[in-house]
Amino acid sequence: DVKVTQSSRYLVKRTGEKVFLECVQDMDHENMFWYRQDPGLGLRLIYFSYDVKMKEKGDIPEGYSVSREKKERFSLILESASTNQTSMYLCASSFDRYTDTQYFGPGTRLTVL
């Protein structure tokens, strides 16, 4: 079974702090994704990556950056956290870029005070 893990289930940070959210997958998937999930808005794509050191902006990249130094690990970075970044963050991975199912991690619920 595909396993996607995220470093924290719950996280509380203060406004202005730099925040790192880590995601690791164990199935040698090429593609990795970061979403945020908000009530009434569904899931929205922040960034994605098709290969090591590659990244592409999703629909809501502002205020975020990403890093993919190794194939299995994809990090989401909030350079200076703000209260409007309080949300659930979901990581996902897939093998095939165009057609394949995405497998999700358990999510990190981030609260920015």
Add this chain to the structure above:
Amino acid sequence: AQTVTQSQPEMSVQEAETVTLSCTYDTSENNYYLFWYKQPPSRQMILVIRQEAYKQQNATENRFSVNFQKAAKSFSLKISDSQLGDTAMYFCAFMKDTDKLIFGTGTRLQVFP
């Protein structure tokens, strides 16, 4: 731009009954993929079922089946013999060959004993 609409924010069903969740989408593409994902309370999001648009036959997975109406751009999910473990948030999602998943806003399903 593609959009996915789930018009039922919440639904409920009694155990052993059948329930249908609706999803409509908007696209000018001919080839694409549709998904239903399930997110149980405080648990990981998992794939329920997927449908390739070029296939006329409706996808089925055990108690889960879809009614795919390509001309009407409709992709509803039918859950037969509902079980307590079906209680979850259900997301409809669309993907074309740009590989981005576009999610609806979700339907919260409660199964009552």
